[in-house]
Amino acid sequence: MSNIYDNWERLVGAVIRREQLWQMFHDQSPSDSSISSDFSLDSQVLDVPYDFSIPGASSPYHELPPSAVENLQKKEKSVEKEVSGLVFVQSFSPLSDLEDMLRSTAQFLGKGTFGSAYMAAMDNGITVVLKRLNAVKIPEKKFRQQMEVIGNVRHENVCALKAYYFSKDEKLVVYDHYSNGSVSEMLHGLTGENWAQLDWETRLRIAGGAARGIAHIHKQGGGKLVHGNIKSSNIFLNSEQYGCVSDLGLASMIPIPVKRTAGYHAPEVKNTRNVSQESDVYSFGVLLLELLTRKSPLHAIGGNEVVDLVKLVNSVNGKERAINIFDVELLINRNLEEQMVKMLEIGMSCVAKTPRKRPKMAQVVTMMEEITTINARNHLRPKLVFVEGRNPDFDLEDMLRASAEVLGKGTFGTSYKATLENGITIAVKRLKDVIVTSKEFQQQIEVIGKMRNESVATLIAYYYSRDEKLIVYDYYGAGSASSMLHGQFGKSKISLEWEARLRIAVGAARGIAYIHTQLGQNLVHGNVKTSNIFLTAQGYGSVSDVGLATLMSTTSLLHIRSSGYQAPEVTDTKKLSQASDVYSFGVVLLELLTGKPTILSEDNEKANQLVRWVTSVVSEEWTAEVFDIELMRYQNIEEAMVKVLQIAMDCVNSVPEHRPKMPEVVRMLDDISGTNSRA
Template identity: 55%
Template sequence: MSRIYDNWERLVAAVLRKQQLWELFHDQSRSPIPEVHLHILKVPLQSTKFSPPFELEDLLRASAKYLGKGTFGSAYAAALHYGTKIVIKRLKLVSVSEPQFRRHMEVVGNIRDENVTTLRAYFCSKDEKLLLYDCYSNGSVSSLLHGENGENRASVDWPTRMRIAVGAARGIAHIHTQIGGKLVHGNIKASNIFLNSQRYGCISDLGMAYVAATAFIPNSYCYAPEVENTQNVSQASDVYSFGVLLLELLTKKSPVQVSGSEAVDLVKLANSVNRKKWIAKIFDTDVQKNRTVERQMEKMLQIGMMCVAKSPKRRPRMSEVVKVIEDSMLIMVNQFSVRTKMNKLMFFEDARYTFDLEDLLRASAEVLGRGMFGVSYKVILENGITIVVKRSKEVVVAKKEFQRHMEVMSRMQGHENVSELRAHYYSVDEKLLVYDYHSQGSVSALLHGKRGSGRKPLDWKARLRIAIGAARGFAHIHKQDGGKFLHGNIRTSNIFLNEQRHGRVSDVGLATLSSPTTLLVMRTAGYCAPEVMDIKKISQASDVYSFGVVLLELISGKRPIHTTGDGKVISLVRWIETVIREEWTDEVFDAELLRYQHDNEAMLQLLQIAMGCVDSVPKRRPKMADVLMELEAISETETVSSPSVE
């Protein structure tokens, strides 16, 4: 133990040498103190575990544990004097210049995703390169599967392994979208994957292959055959490594040598086994509980073998892998428990549907996506009716509160700008909501979908209709429950088009029923008002702020959190404030709107309304009813005979 602490003391002493103390989270308006070499990446204080602020001297006083030596350096876990735990990675063999290192760390530090471990700060000098991360108490996936130092751990069940797989896949897919779709992880393996707060896989050690030149260890079989060192990594090799991870989750065999065991070439093993005897030969028997699990394991094996194709060109893209995994793991029949089948759906009085849970179980289902509060399915019943079933995982209230919320929902049924909730189900294990299906997709998909020759852009009048329709829906919601009801999760992915192609809002009020951890995810999306620090702070005023962001999204065509031309990640509100301050207002508007010059005055009015909605002071924001009146006034004053542009 003394040797470990001595190493730690020398490490931190090197960092402290000739450095001034600097608070971790400083006011953004303050100029950096000269000669400070601990670079703090700008993360909102409420979303970080590095709180309260600490000084560099705190590191020296911290109790420390040597975690181990990895491909790119050694890692320490440090417990600060007030209890916060952090991980500090000391890099070796850094092969780029200090300016290049700093630039790359800023890129990595700007990546915000629930399935990617956030880089909080870094230190850079001639002799030392350190990275500071949050500490995950559950340990790595490698330690969960294989134990520490070769000691066996408790069995990891199949649902947990599926969450690890889909979370890691989402994280890698998100990484691959960065830097214009060119960023690579380069070192994907189970020891670099942890479990986030929702117990989904979370990718760590991002992008070190760019800054550290090293050859990969020969007794590791988690790298693609074309990769010999960090110079050969690619997104295709990331896909290969993820395929090996899937095989590791299926077999519980390690592709990297650990103490007391040998590394196994899982790809060679899988290819050598008779296809009809997969389960008997290589699957981990600890998780083979029933035929349903076996079918899912077989599907995961197929995905894994596609990923580990010898030719890089034959491997799928990571975004494609995510979709296949989600489709396979979230089939309705495999998700409902036996107890769910014994209960009944509760329909509202005016519901025109006649079906029950058994009909849902027999229906074909397609995963539409995972939202803030759960997974949505497109379900086609045997009678041809198409519905959306939302399986809400984040609802934590008791049944009495849930039913009261449903009663309020029933009283707002029939409004053309609010998606009608047709039925609901509540049990300890399952909360289901049944909605109508909107074939045209969400406004988010219409705005940000693939832009190509086959895509029909949203013109100015279409965007104004969406804004007015959504405002009508939100104003109607705010009248409910004695004028106290709210939406809580306003965003373009929760707005659809009705028959008149006006905005129609969905997902009403679920935020008030959800767990506090949901808010951390909500804040990263760019719609959350600045005063909302916990679920209890959500209000009608914060709804107005979120709707203001939606208006800015319609005007600019940009996402609420986007990357600027120089690679910086910034909120849409902050970016537009900067553009307006510099009097470059024309840059705010989506390029697809520039051809509607006759509507320029109306666009400016909409921008003005939006900026009023996103005022940082809640009391200065207008009521939703007033926003609606202003939007309708824009529509009324527009010239009916304005020439259309094809």
């Protein structure tokens, strides 16, 4: 474990040196150094990546005067002397392979109220945010106690503290990185331009999530914990696109006089150590007004005049006049006015001048949920959507009344066989870990729904809501290729003759090849495996679960990798490709040939992947030992099996460029199938 800490310490040391370098650059420039510390700087302020892999790496010292270089080098030596271990909080543990840390680059994100923030991206795909705290003067013991309190806060709407660092001169905290940026950036853009399109549903999720996060914080520490710095630049979107609160509890450690120009702090707060749960409620109220109006907490109304957003909204009375302050983007849909007015009322109750008149955050959560209920009753209410060309023979209520049987639990969720009252039988997959918005989900499912091929399972309908995501397919009574080869849920496996296995392979290959022709020949299946291959009425393979991988979280993808099907180059959904589909299909061929599962365990030793085992056997020229013993009783098929084995080995080549394309695989399998039939 010590080497892990050493690597982190080098990472921390590099970030510290980068900050010092940035500071020295701006010490030379009066115009730059005059920038307010409350201003969020664009990451391009210092756009030279810092290479963590080399101590003192390629920093542009030559651009500094000799005295500055000497001064910086002295500071570096001081930092190295003072470095303490980075402390990982609670259940978080670093990955064992942290060599990527040594090759990381840091991007300067900006300077905020409490310090400078950096994004550190590793080669292994992990990205974290390191915040270097300014002006922390509390003793080490008290700092660590506060960090442990913050680290124990675990909630889906609170940005989790991963680690912290304390030395005499440096204090850092480490968080997850949220790639969508802050709510402030979405509402106003980094420079007041190029803001994001935010529909009502998204703003409602931001507000509802942030409210739940703050309410959870207020329950901690015996009901006395305070956030202290609620603002839109500290709100991010979690994997479910709900608001997630960051920078918890830093205010109480850094005594800074509150600038009344900030716009978020309650009137009674004079110093950051003067914050309370009531002042958190006030700040959340300002956030609600910001979401409704898309105006900054300090709103320019012309010339150099700046007006406090709370005062601006307070000056508007009555429902009809209140409509005039809402963001015009929201006013396009007149059905939203009732919900918007209710959120405005919640916001105004939160920013009451007298603290005791403000609601508790738990009450705010309840009021926000009432708006969500109204939203569900309106036209935004989710429903079962039938894809192009399918007539609605049933609805959601019919599905809920149907008798259901669990077919299996897979990477992306649980599958059910549902028999409706009208006699129709369908397969319903209940998805988990979906990370995309309803619009993105709908777009992907509609692409899948338009596919019409006998070797691709037909998608009938889909359903999307906050808590449930369902997709509905035609039901294949014969079950999956996996259940036939290996058995499932206590059922015995089915004895599959060679021609049956060959038809499964040919059909699945045709289906995948067809999928690869869609979306301008850019569509990827992403999760090819025997449990996603079913048999048509003619006994050919038909591929299911098309394109779901790109909708799911990284956690699901890691599970796929551990299943033995995923290509070695695939580390996240962005790395999925048609070449990785070919690799997965090669594994399917090996399953059909050997009758073995993708993960082998022998004598309780370390699990061995099927690909690795077959490769080792073939390299020893013991090819016959690879094949399923059940196939050995059939005559005149050995040549065909060897040819299919060769195709499989080409497909699972570790170099993606060396794998065949799926149309080529189809052609070779068709040749073998035709020859086999004639024999």
